[in-house]
Structure formats: structure tokens, C-alpha cells
Amino acid sequence: MSKISNFHSKEQYEAIIHQKLNDNQLRENLQSVMQTLRKNRKNTIGSRYTNWEELRELGRKVKQNALANLPTLLERFEQNALKNGFKIHWASNAKDANEIILSLMKNNSQNVILKGKSMASEEIHLNAFLKENGINAIETDLGELIIQLIDEPPVHIVAPAIHKNRYEIGKIFEEKLNAPLESEPEKLNNIAREHLRKEFQDFKIGLSGVNFAIANEGAIWLVENEGNGRMSTTACDIHIAICGIEKVVESFEDASILDLLLVPSATGANITCYNNIIKSPRKDGELDGPKEVHIILLDNNRSKILADKHYYRALSCIRCGTCLNHCPVYDKIGGHAYLSTYPGPIGEVISPQLFGLDNCAPMLNLCSLCERCSEVCPVKIPLASLIRDLRSEKAGEGRGGIIGYHNTHRNKIEKQSFAIFRNLATSGVKWRLLIWQIRIFGKYGNIFGSLIPGLKNWLSCRSYPHLDATLHSKVKNLKGVIYE
Numbered sequence: 406m407s408k409i410s411n412f413h414s415k416e417q418y419e420a421i422i423h424q425k426l427n428d429n430q431l432r433e434n435l436q437s438v439m440q441t442l443r444k445n446r447k448n449t450i451g452s453r454y455t456n457w458e459e460l461r462e463l464g465r466k467v468k469q470n471a472l473a474n475l476p477t478l479l480e481r482f483e484q485n486a487l488k489n490g491f492k493i494h495w496a497s498n499a500k501d502a503n504e505i506i507l508s509l510m511k512n513n514s515q516n517v518i519l520k521g522k523s524m525a526s527e528e529i530h531l532n533a534f535l536k537e538n539g540i541n542a543i544e545t546d547l548g549e550l551i552i553q554l555i556d557e558p559p560v561h562i563v564a565p566a567i568h569k570n571r572y573e574i575g576k577i578f579e580e581k582l583n584a585p586l587e588s589e590p591e592k593l594n595n596i597a598r599e600h601l602r603k604e605f606q607d608f609k610i611g612l613s614g615v616n617f618a619i620a621n622e623g624a625i626w627l628v629e630n631e632g633n634g635r636m637s638t639t640a641c642d643i644h645i646a647i648c649g650i651e652k653v654v655e656s657f658e659d660a661s662i663l664d665l666l667l668v669p670s671a672t673g674a675n676i677t678c679y680n681n682i683i684k685s686p687r688k689d690g691e692l693d694g695p696k697e698v699h700i701i702l703l704d705n706n707r708s709k710i711l712a713d714k715h716y717y718r719a720l721s722c723i724r725c726g727t728c729l730n731h732c733p734v735y736d737k738i739g740g741h742a743y744l745s746t747y748p749g750p751i752g753e754v755i756s757p758q759l760f761g762l763d764n765c766a767p768m769l770n771l772c773s774l775c776e777r778c779s780e781v782c783p784v785k786i787p788l789a790s791l792i793r794d795l796r797s798e799k800a801g802e803g804r805g806g807i808i809g810y811h812n813t814h815r816n817k818i819e820k821q822s823f824a825i826f827r828n829l830a831t832s833g834v835k836w837r838l839l840i841w842q843i844r845i846f847g848k849y850g851n852i853f854g855s856l857i858p859g860l861k862n863w864l865s866c867r868s869y870p871h872l873d874a875t876l877h878s879k880v881k882n883l884k885g886v887i888y889e
């Protein structure tokens with residue numbers, strides 16, 4: 406399994422973005438899936454919900470309340486979970502979490518673990534760590550299985566293999582699983598099912614993520630569509646669940662509100678096929694279920710985000726992925742171009758805070774600030790405005806305090822360009838003169854633009870825009886309104 410290192414230079418970002426932009430098959434696949442996901446979400450919300458905006462506001466309040474009281478709720482969750490028979494582990498960083506899982510594997514003399522989908526396990530690069538220690542982590546979610554077979558990280562936080570179409574998946578199964586070449590979804594599902602069923606027949610330890618941890622109940626709630634999550638958490642002797650500390654909410658009712666928002670936002674469905682609400686390990690007299698359940702409460706810089714009075718709102722995320730689906734940048738380049746476990750708008754907000762601003766700084770440019778993400782986020786995280794604020798941090802002009810920040814990422818040329826832009830944009834006369842010049846000389850842009858360093862990269866993948874010939878007169882007409 407390929408491991409994503411945390412630091413990537415601006416040049417690495419530029420190289421991968423150009424590679425993805427030139428990959429026509431990828432762009433076709435992404436466009437098709439994103440359109441479907443957006444359409445499904447819109448149809449479901451339009452036809453099944455009469456109070457979506459009220460529900461979003463409720464969801465925002467639920468998460469706000471949970472974050473405001475997180476230390477208390479975490480303690481309450483721990484107490485109740487212990488009473489229920491769970492074992493609780495606190496992991497302050499990725500290394501701690503990985504070590505906890507490794508010691509559970511070693512103590513039980515196991516070298517295979519079956520995994521349900523878990524972005525937290527991707528965040529800590531668990532598979533690569535276990536492999537280094539002789540342990541085989543087998544992905545059982547269909548999308549995760551596909552990318553594991555080709556040694557790629559997830560391209561999306563909900564749908565990890567959406568960059569591959571069914572024909573490509575058929576070829577992957579043929580090459581890696583020795584299966585007959587198929588392209589029908591049912592047949593592909595059957596191939597995956599048969600392959601995984603063998604793994605499920607004899608395994609001792611299963612791993613999952615957590616969607617909601619309920620403090621009042623000491624229970625965890627996992628949503629999924631394939632049944633592999635239920636198998637990974639119930640057919641084993643030991644279940645390990647990795648739970649980011651921000652997943653804790655106060656009550657079952659609170660979790661239900663978030664679930665109502667999560668499912669249509671993620672896939673456009675009304676409800677997921679499987680809701681696994683786990684309240685205890687197997688009790689005396691029960692015939693199935695794991696004998697031990699270990700919950701790892703993962704911090705990994707989340708408490709630092711929580712302490713920030715401005716950026717803490719990023720922790721409200723319920724990982725629905727709809728901000729990715731609506732992002733006009735993500736749907737052109739896909740998740741790998743972000744060079745982080747978390748791509749898209751939410752990735753741009755949390756990656757710098759989880760992994761360090763210097764490490765993720767170039768990622769903040771992958772946003773047009775169109776605000777679509779903020780409009781669709783089911784828990785109303787102001788994503789675009791947080792991205793803009795993080796850009797100020799990157800330029801050394803923010804509030805400060807983001808981890809892993811040492812140098813301003815604003816170079817001299819950028820600084821001078823913005824000073825010139827500010828000078829022009831704040832003077833009506835200069836701005837009109839600029840528009841007039843662009844209109845006259847703009848037609849030479851495609852010919853000579855590539856000779857200008859600042860425009861060279863930009864023009865290598867798009868045409869110089871043609872300014873509307875009527876714009877000058879429109880601007881003139883606005884004179885009285887805007888400039889005077």
C-alpha cells in the first residue's frame with residue numbers, strides 16, 4: 406500500500422495537477438460520477454425533505470454543542486463505554502494509534518486484519534505501518550479493495566475508487582484476482598464477494614471506523630452500504646474501532662439528526678443499507694459478536710484545532726463528501742492531486758491543520774472560492790471562508806497559530822503582483838484604463854502570453870480569455886454606480 410508522505414513541494418503539486426488535467430479518461434470518469442452524485446442528492450433532498458435547511462441548522466447546532474463540550478463528552482463516552490464492556494485506548498497521534506493496533510495483533514498472535522472502511526486508518530497510514538511489521542491488512546470495502554489491488558490511496562473520502570470506471574475495474578480484477586474479464590456491476594460485485602468471502606471465513610480481528618460515538622450511551626454507530634462493515638465488526642473475535650475524537654456527540658437523538666443529513670449528502674440515498682449500532686462486546690449467553698471491542702480515540706492534532714476559536718469549526722465535518730462532489734476543481738483533477746489523505750474543500754481546511762501548514766500549503770490554491778462547498782455542507786461549515794483565511798495564514802498575514810508553519814509561502818513576485826492589483830483595483834480611472842488595454846491588446850495574449858513568466862503555466866492548459874467587446878461600455882455605464 407502506497408504511503409502518503411506529509412510534505413509535498415509546489416513543484417510536486419504542479420506536476421500531478423498537470424498530469425491529472427491531461428488524463429481524459431480520469432476526467433470523464435469523475436465528471437460522470439460527480440454528476441450522478443449531485444443529481445441524486447438534489448432529487449432526494451427535493452422529494453423527501455421538506456425541511457432540509459432547518460435540518461442543516463439543527464445539524465450545525467448539534468456539532469457546535471458537541472465541540473463546545475467535547476472534553477466532558479469524551480469523558481462521559483469513556484465512562485459509559487467502559488461500563489458497556491468496551492476497552493478504550495487514547496492515541497495522541499498516528500504513531501500511538503498504530504502501535505496500539507500492532508500490540509493488539511501481536512498479543513493475539515494474529516498477522517491478518519480485515520478492515521471495513523475507515524478514513525482515520527488512512528490518516529495514520531495504518532496499512533503501510535502494519536505491512537512494515539509483517540501484518541497483512543485486507544480491505545473489505547469494494548472501493549478500498551479496488552485501490553488496494555492497484556496500490557493507490559483513496560481518491561474520495563466516501564467513494565475511494567470513483568476514478569475508475571467499470572471496464573477499468575474489470576481489468577483490475579482480471580489481472581489481480583485472476584477473475585474472468587467482466588464489466589457488468591453485478592458480475593464485478595460477485596467477483597469481489599467471492600474473493601472476500603474466503604477471507605471472512607477465518608479471521609480473528611476486524612477493524613472499522615466510527616461515524617458517531619454517542620456519549621450518553623457509550624455506543625458507536627457505523628453506517629455503510631455493503632455489509633462488509635457488519636462482517637468486519639461482528640464475525641471476528643476482536644473488533645478494533647478507530648474514532649477521531651470529534652466524532653463524539655451527546656445523545657442518540659443528536660447522532661440521528663446527523664445521520665439524516667449524512668446519507669443523502671453522501672450518496673443521495675434516503676438511508677444506508679446497514680446501520681451498525683454497537684453497544685457492547687458479546688455478552689454471556691449470546692451466540693455471536695466479538696468477544697472484545699477496542700475503541701481507539703484518536704487526537705492527532707484535533708485538540709489543537711479545537712482550541713482555535715476560529716478554525717475549530719472544521720471539526721464539525723461528518724465526512725459526507727458532498728463538498729468534494731460539488732467542487733469545480735475536485736471534479737477536474739480528482740483526489741490524488743491534493744497529495745493528502747483528505748482532498749477537496751474539507752481536505753484543504755483540515756489537512757494543513759492536521760499535518761502542518763508548510764506541508765500542505767500549495768493545496769490551498771486548489772479552490773476558486775466559488776462557495777458551492779459552503780452552500781451544500783450539511784453542517785454548514787463555512788469552507789470557502791476558512792480556505793480564504795488559511796490562505797492568509799500561508800501568506801503570513803493571518804491570525805497565526807496553525808501547526809507546522811515556519812515561513813511565509815508568499816514569494817516576492819506574488820507579493821508585488823497583489824500590490825499592483827490592489828493599486829489598480831482601488832482606482833476607478835486606473836481600472837478602466839486596464840480594461841481598455843486588455844480589450845485592445847488581449848487578442849495578442851495567446852501569441853505572446855506564454856513568453857510572460859506569470860502567464861506561462863496558466864496558458865499551457867487554457868486559452869487566454871476573450872474579453873467581451875461590450876464590457877468596456879458596460880463598465881462605463883456602471884461608472885456612476887461603482888466608482889463615484
Ligand code: SF4
Pocket residue numbers: 670721722723724725726727728729751778781782783784785786788
Ligand atoms: S465539510 Fe461538510 S460537505 Fe464536506 S465532507 Fe464535511 S460535512 Fe460533508
